[in-house]
């Protein structure tokens with residue numbers, strides 16, 4: 001499975017971007033997943049950048065849990 005880098009904030013085409021890795025834990029099963037992320041050079045390390053990363057981590061689900069959630073959502077409808 002090919003995983004794309006998750007983009008934090010907005011990157012304009014003309015802006016240089018930075019790639020970085022986050023150690024993510026699935027909020028449901030606790031599985032550790034290395035996260036390939038991307039952001040703009042300007043945004044990296046800023047206050048709102050940190051908030052967004054925090055938020056992303058808090059809501060992170062691994063691929064398996066995300067699939068399960070999708071299935072459950074379908075059943076409930």
Ligand SMILES: [Zn+2]
Pocket residue numbers: 026027028029030031061062063064065066
């Ligand atoms: Zn999980």
